[in-house]
Amino acid sequence: MAKVSAMDIYKLLPKTNCKKCGEPSCMAFATKLQNKEIDIDKCPILNTPKFEKNRKKLIEMISPPVKEVWFGNDKKKCVMGGDEVMYRFELAYFNPTPIGIDIADTLSDEEIKNRAKYIEEFTFERTGEKLKLDFIAIRNASNDAEKLKNAIKIVQENTEMPIAICSLNPDNIKEAFNVVKSKPLIYAATTENLDEMIQILKEAKKNGKDFALVLSSNDVKTLKQMAAKCLANGIGDLVFDPHTYPENIADTIDNFVMIRRSAIEREDKYLGFPILGLPINAYHYIMKGENPIENFIQDQEKAAGMYEATIANVLMNRYADALIMHGIETWELMPVLTLRQAIYTDPRKPQAVEPGLYPIGNPDENSPVIMTTNFSLTYYTVVGDFEKDNVTCWLLVLDTGGKAVDVSVAGGQYCGENAKKLIEETKIEEKVNHRIIILPALAASTRGDIEDKTGWTCVVGTRDSSQVGEFLRKNWNKILNEWKEKNDA
Amino acid sequence: IETYKGYIREVQFGKPKSEGGRGKVVKIGGQKALYRFEEPQPNPPVVTFDIFDIPMHGLPAPVKKYFADVMEDPCEWARKCVKEFGADMITIHHISTDPKIKDTSPREAAKLMEDLLQAVDVPFVIGGSGDPNKDPLVLEACAEVAEGEKCLLASANLELDYKKIAEAAMKYDHNVLSWTIMDPNMAKDLNRRLISVGLDADRIVMDPTTCALGYGIEFSINAMTRLRLAGLKGDELVNMPMSSGTTNAIGAREAWMKNPEWGDRDYRLPLWEITTGLTMLMSGVDIFMMLHPLSIKVLKEIGKSLVT
Ligand code: B12
Ligand code: SF4
Numbered sequence: 001m002a003k004v005s006a007m008d009i010y011k012l013l014p015k016t017n018c019k020k021c022g023e024p025s026c027m028a029f030a031t032k033l034q035n036k037e038i039d040i041d042k043c044p045i046l047n048t049p050k051f052e053k054n055r056k057k058l059i060e061m062i063s064p065p066v067k068e069v070w071f072g073n074d075k076k077k078c079v080m081g082g083d084e085v086m087y088r089f090e091l092a093y094f095n096p097t098p099i100g101i102d103i104a105d106t107l108s109d110e111e112i113k114n115r116a117k118y119i120e121e122f123t124f125e126r127t128g129e130k131l132k133l134d135f136i137a138i139r140n141a142s143n144d145a146e147k148l149k150n151a152i153k154i155v156q157e158n159t160e161m162p163i164a165i166c167s168l169n170p171d172n173i174k175e176a177f178n179v180v181k182s183k184p185l186i187y188a189a190t191t192e193n194l195d196e197m198i199q200i201l202k203e204a205k206k207n208g209k210d211f212a213l214v215l216s217s218n219d220v221k222t223l224k225q226m227a228a229k230c231l232a233n234g235i236g237d238l239v240f241d242p243h244t245y246p247e248n249i250a251d252t253i254d255n256f257v258m259i260r261r262s263a264i265e266r267e268d269k270y271l272g273f274p275i276l277g278l279p280i281n282a283y284h285y286i287m288k289g290e291n292p293i294e295n296f297i298q299d300q301e302k303a304a305g306m307y308e309a310t311i312a313n314v315l316m317n318r319y320a321d322a323l324i325m326h327g328i329e330t331w332e333l334m335p336v337l338t339l340r341q342a343i344y345t346d347p348r349k350p351q352a353v354e355p356g357l358y359p360i361g362n363p364d365e366n367s368p369v370i371m372t373t374n375f376s377l378t379y380y381t382v383v384g385d386f387e388k389d390n391v392t393c394w395l396l397v398l399d400t401g402g403k404a405v406d407v408s409v410a411g412g413q414y415c416g417e418n419a420k421k422l423i424e425e426t427k428i429e430e431k432v433n434h435r436i437i438i439l440p441a442l443a444a445s446t447r448g449d450i451e452d453k454t455g456w457t458c459v460v461g462t463r464d465s466s467q468v469g470e471f472l473r474k475n476w477n478k479i480l481n482e483w484k485e486k487n488d489a
Numbered sequence: 490i491e492t493y494k495g496y497i498r499e500v501q502f503g504k505p506k507s508e509g510g511r512g513k514v515v516k517i518g519g520q521k522a523l524y525r526f527e528e529p530q531p532n533p534p535v536v537t538f539d540i541f542d543i544p545m546h547g548l549p550a551p552v553k554k555y556f557a558d559v560m561e562d563p564c565e566w567a568r569k570c571v572k573e574f575g576a577d578m579i580t581i582h583h584i585s586t587d588p589k590i591k592d593t594s595p596r597e598a599a600k601l602m603e604d605l606l607q608a609v610d611v612p613f614v615i616g617g618s619g620d621p622n623k624d625p626l627v628l629e630a631c632a633e634v635a636e637g638e639k640c641l642l643a644s645a646n647l648e649l650d651y652k653k654i655a656e657a658a659m660k661y662d663h664n665v666l667s668w669t670i671m672d673p674n675m676a677k678d679l680n681r682r683l684i685s686v687g688l689d690a691d692r693i694v695m696d697p698t699t700c701a702l703g704y705g706i707e708f709s710i711n712a713m714t715r716l717r718l719a720g721l722k723g724d725e726l727v728n729m730p731m732s733s734g735t736t737n738a739i740g741a742r743e744a745w746m747k748n749p750e751w752g753d754r755d756y757r758l759p760l761w762e763i764t765t766g767l768t769m770l771m772s773g774v775d776i777f778m779m780l781h782p783l784s785i786k787v788l789k790e791i792g793k794s795l796v797t
Contacts, residue, residue, distance in 0.1 A: 087718070089711040126703065250794040254526045292790075296783040302756055306763075310787055313764045317771035331752030334743060335764040338703045345707055377704065466742070 004061050006030040012054040012061075014045040033062060036094065065263045065272050066321075068095065069237045071135075071212045072162030073182035078134050080239065080321040081274030086264055089347060096344040097316055098134035099336065100164055100324045102280055104141040105151035112154045115328075120159040124330060124337050128353075128380040131337040137187070137324045140167030145175035152179050164214075164324070170196040177204045185322075187276075188216035188241055194226055198233050211237070214276055218243035218251075220258050227270045238273045239322065246282035246311055253318050260319045274321035279312035283326040305332040312336045316343065351376040352402030357426035358383070361392030365433040368393045368476055370461070370468070371419065372440065373400040373408055382465040389469030394431060398422055405442045414443050416453025423454055436483055440465070457483060495723035496521045497775075498691050499531070500664055500730055502578060502639050503612030510638060512610040515577050517694070517775040518730030523721065525796055534770055534792035536777045536785045537578035537614050538570040539736050542593070542601055543585045549745040551758045552781050563601060564608040571609045574782040580614035580643070581605055586627045587618035595623075595630035602631040606638065614641040614666070614778065621649035625657075632657040641694060641732075641776075644668035647679055655688040666732055668696040671705075671712045673719065677726045684726075693729045694776065701738040702765045709733075710772045717773030730775035735788075738765035739780055759783045767791060 010030040021042040023029040032038035040046065040062070046055045068082035078098035085091045101119045103112055116136055124131045136155055140148045148167060155163060156179075164185035165176050170193050173186060189197040194215075201213065213235055215226045223240050230238055242255035256275055263272040286292070286304035297303045305327040312323055316339055327333070345351065355374045360383065361367075372382045374397045386393070398418055400408035408414040419437075423429065435456045439447060441463040451458050459479055462471045499519035504510025517535055522528035544560040545553075559565040563581065570576035583598045585591040605613065615631045617624030628642045642658055644666035645651035658665045667683055669675040676695050684690050697712040713731060720728030738744055743751065744761035751757060762784035766777050770792055779785050 087711075087714050088707070089715060248794060249791060250525065250797070253795070254524065257524060258526070293783060293786065296759075296786075297756070306756060306760060306787075309760055310763055310767065310791070313767055314771070314791065317768055329752055330750065331757040331760065334751060334757065335702060335760050338743070339706075339764055339768065342703065342705075342707045343710070347707065347711065466746075 004034060006034045008061065009033050009058065012058050013043070014051060016045060018045065020044050033058075035091075036062075064094070065267055066260070067236075067238075067273050069212050069239055069274050071164070071183045071185040071237075073160065075160045076134075076162050078162045078185070078322065083260075083319075083321075084264065086260065088343065092346045093344050095321070096340050097320055098162075098322045099312075099333075099340070100135040100137045100322065101133055101328055102137040102139045102166070102324060102326050103151060103155065104139045105144070105147040106141045107151075109150070109154055112151050113158050116155045116159050116161065118328060120161050122328065122333070124334055125384075126338060126341060126380075127377050128383075129341065131341060133333070135162040135164055135185070137164040137166055137185075140165070140169065140172055143167070143169055143172070145169075145172040148172050148176055149179045152176060156181055168193055170200045173197070174200045174204070177207075177209050180209070183210040183212065185212045185239065186214060188214040189226065189230075190216050191222060191226070194229065198230065198235065201235055202233060205234070212239055213237065214239045214241050216241040216243070218245075218255065220255055220262075220271070223259070224268075224270045227273065231270070239276050240271075240273055241276045241278065244278035244281045244311065244315065246285040246307065249311060249314055252277075253314065256315065256318045256320065275319055276322045276324070277312070277315035277320035278324050279308045279315065280324050280326045282311040283308040305329060308332065309336055313339050316340060353379045353397065355397045355399035355422065357428055357431075358395040358397060360386050360395050361390065363392050363394050363431075365431065366480065367432065368438055368472060368480075369396060369428060369432060369434075369436060370394070370438045371396040371398055371422075371443075372465075373398050373403060373405055373414060375400065375402050375404045375407075378404050382468075385465040386468065389466070391469045391472060393472075394428060396422055396426065396428065396437070405440045409443050409446055414446055416446070416449035416451075419450045419456075420453045423456070434480060434483055435487075436479060438468075491522070491527060493522055493721040493723075495721045495725070495728055497717070497720050498693075498729050500691060500694055502641060502664065504637055504639055511606065513577075513612060515612050520721075523717070523773075530796035532775070533796045534775055534777065534789070535577050536779050536789055536792075537580045538567075538574065538576045538782075538785065539580050539582060539778055539780045540566045540570065541582045541584055542598070543591065548780075549739065549754065549758060551755045552739065555782055564604050567605055567609045570782075571611055574785065576611060576785075578612050578614060578776075579605070579609065580616055580778050582616040582618070583627050583631070584618045586623055587620050588623060589620075590618065595626045598627050599630040599634045603634045606635055612638065612640060614643050615663075616643040621646075625650040625653040628654050629657040632661040632663050635663070636661040639663060641666050644696060645679070645683060647675070651679070651683060652686050655683050655686040658692060659688060664692045664694060666694050666696050667729070668698070670698050671700070671708045673697070673712055673715045673727065676712075676716060677724075680726050680729065690725065690729065694732050695727065695729045696732045696734065699733040699735055699737050699765065699769055699774075701741040701744075702761055702768065703741055703743055704737075706765060706768055710768060713769065713772035713774060731773055732776045732778065733766065733769040733774040735762060735766040735769060735777045735784075736780045738762040759787075763787050770795070 013026040017025045064082050064084045066081040066083045070079045079095045082094040166187040262268040283304045286307045291300050291303045309332045352374045400413040438461045444460045447458045497518045497520040503514040519531040585593040617627045641664045645654045646668045700709045738761045744758045759781045766788045
């Protein structure tokens with residue numbers, strides 16, 4: 001795709017350099033807009049009637065080839081799509097894949113409530129980020145409109161989660177609109193129910209209801225025709241379900257890739273919508289059939305969970321913009337959430353925390369001084385371990401340009417010069433009555449350099465930060481006393 | 490559908506009996522396109538089982554339970570991988586040759602290599618200990634006793650005498666793993682150097698480093714994707730098949746650490762390795778070094794479906 005240049009954008013801006021957007025100039029604003037780092041609404045001048053035309057043009061110009069579609073409510077939104085490139089190294093991927101968990105309307109009220117609450121509260125913490133689930137897919141397994149409405153009500157009363165309503169029966173969808181309070185994701189229109197579905201949704205729209213619609217077919221051409229028809233009927237927030245086949249995942253992947261290529265490389269507007277993957281199919285596939293990994297995992301349900309997570313990870317690697325799953329165990333969701341976190345980190349930004357001095361616990365003048373790096377993965381791992389193990393210390397966070405310990409040792413940023421600067425800037429000398437720094441074992445080779453440049457004594461600690469608590473309990477008093485004896489003498 | 494100017498080279502491991510080899514032959518690479526719907530994919534991805542020349546008592550329990558009975562004897566270990574788990578290939582890590590571990594001599598490593606070649610008929614990846622001074626000697630000695638078996642010597646990198654390894658490969662008919670750290674330019678540089686020593690480019694497999702899931706896998710995704718695209722676009726210095734040290738995933742604390750909040754390690758550990766491997770598969774990797782037999786089974790199955 002021919003990417004718009006900052007210059008093209010600049011030409012349409014007011015060019016007053018008034019700085020109201022918080023940027024030093026219109027050109028700076030244009031560059032940020034090009035890189036999706038600022039919202040177009042940040043420029044108030046563009047919002048005046050005089051610039052209405054330019055604003056429209058700009059939006060057209062910068063709108064991504066894969067439409068950004070959202071569903072949810074004011075408190076919580078699931079945003080899907082918005083991507084501009086095939087490979088993340090070319091720019092970045094946007095809008096981390098929302099992950100939804102299904103709730104069947106055949107469950108008892110109590111079960112629905114508990115499962116919904118569990119989904120809302122589920123958290124897996126990594127590198128200082130709370131990784132969470134994003135929506136609840138209410139499945140009309142009963143094919144009964146009353147049951148569906150009841151389930152929706154329970155979920156809405158007990159959580160703030162965005163919802164997807166899953167029913168192929170247009171009449172039930174129509175009923176559901178009577179109780180839904182947010183903008184739902186509707187799953188799904190198929191070749192069989194499309195006309196009826198469009199009828200019902202048009203009516204809902206007239207009544208002021210908003211929604212996003214999933215189009216489901218395993219044929220890319222059919223999806224395209226369905227999209228064209230919906231657009232002609234004024235239904236524009238679309239999502240594709242090109243079918244997830246657990247028994248032949250390669251077919252699924254082929255479809256995902258073809259859709260995304262058509263959108264990005266061919267700029268095919270009718271295929272420029274987010275893609276929904278259904279790992280939940282893999283779960284049911286295993287539960288209904290044989291357990292293919294019985295030799296390793298006898299429990300069918302666990303095996304199904306393994307399979308489901310595997311399929312989720314495959315699809316996430318191939319452009320899935322939203323996923324619906326069934327399994328809710330932590331071991332199953334951990335790799336999926338971690339993969340999402342990895343794929344959607346912005347490769348343009350270093351993953352770093354602010355260097356400086358961080359007190360851990362309530363350190364005093366006798367507490368140890370420990371030096372790590374400002375790579376966020378390193379920092380959060382270390383701090384997480386220390387908190388779990390009740391370590392009290394002064395944590396010096398060295399500016400290594402966001403590099404891990406061994407990486408920055410190899411790259412030369414974990415060194416005496418930088419340590420000296422950090423010690424001076426943080427005035428750590430005024431906080432403690434000793435001059436000892438504990439280094440990670442991976443940085444043992446920098447010890448001499450750091451001692452020379454800073455005049456502090458360095459002690460090499462453990463390899464992993466999870467062992468530091470024990471190391472300190474065993475050794476810190478001895479280290480401190482020895483140092484004091486030597487330096488008083 | 491796209492058209493590609495370039496192609497990925499095909500590399501062969503092992504030699505058929507008809508040519509005087511031990512039997513099993515495995516090929517990787519050879520693609521002319523990114524996806525099977527563009528052009529049939531010639532070879533399915535291959536997994537090679539990691540084994541070690543000394544018992545690895547430090548392996549996490551979910552892995553150890555499969556190999557505890559054979560860890561004392563690398564030949565038994567290899568046999569089990571082939572017989573029970575259907576290994577296509579075996580990677581022997583001669584870690585005891587590390588001067589800091591046992592400083593086993595290259596002679597002794599070569600002796601073990603001979604025994605291993607007798608024990609099973611699948612091709613081998615021959616790994617050292619990671620000691621830059623010792624590895625070239627160990628690999629050379631093992632290459633000699635495995636002459637003609639088209640093994641993969643792991644590995645040549647910029648921090649050791651890569652010339653010696655390339656020469657051993659040429660002299661004794663093997664392939665070379667060209668290992669760099671997540672930098673496509675560095676990979677190109679090392680390949681150029683290996684070729685300039687005289688090594689045939691069709692004997693190179695690239696390893697741009699696999700960071701485990703959660704530990705920088707996004708860097709690996711980028712490096713591998715870029716290398717594969719560059720290869721298909723026609724860059725003859727980086728159009729070699731790629732290898733991934735997927736076992737790294739087991740070093741991630743989310744995989745090995747006991748933690749009731751995270752659930753049973755028996756599921757968690759293989760899933761972490763599977764996710765890491767699959768992500769590398771999607772980024773273009775052709776051969777995987779892995780440890781847990783369940784992870785290997787799942788990865789192979791999905792890999793196979795991508796090429797048929
Ligand atoms: C990801 C990675 C990269 C990424 C960097 C990502 C980043 N932001 O850091 C990139 C691609 C940029 C990279 C580049 C390089 N890398 Co690199 N990289 C890695 C890799 C795969 C993982 C590093 C990581 O994320 N670790 C995870 C974090 C959490 O670990 P950590 O910071 O060490 O923290 C742990 C411990 O140190 C400890 N700890 C932390 N603080 C403290 C404090 C105390 C007091 C204590 C006791 C403990 C403690 O607890 C933490 C949790 O376990 C490693 C290999 C590996 N380790 O698997 C190679 C590795 C570190 N890289 C290596 C090299 C050589 C390089 C380069 C020099 C390559 C080159 N020639 O260009 C460059 C240098 C770049 C620079 N600094 O300018 C080598 C280093 C070899 C060596 N020791 O000499 C390694 C080991 C690979 C190898 N085996 O060769 N790399
Ligand atoms: S607010 Fe608008 S007009 Fe003012 S500097 Fe920013 S982009 Fe330019």
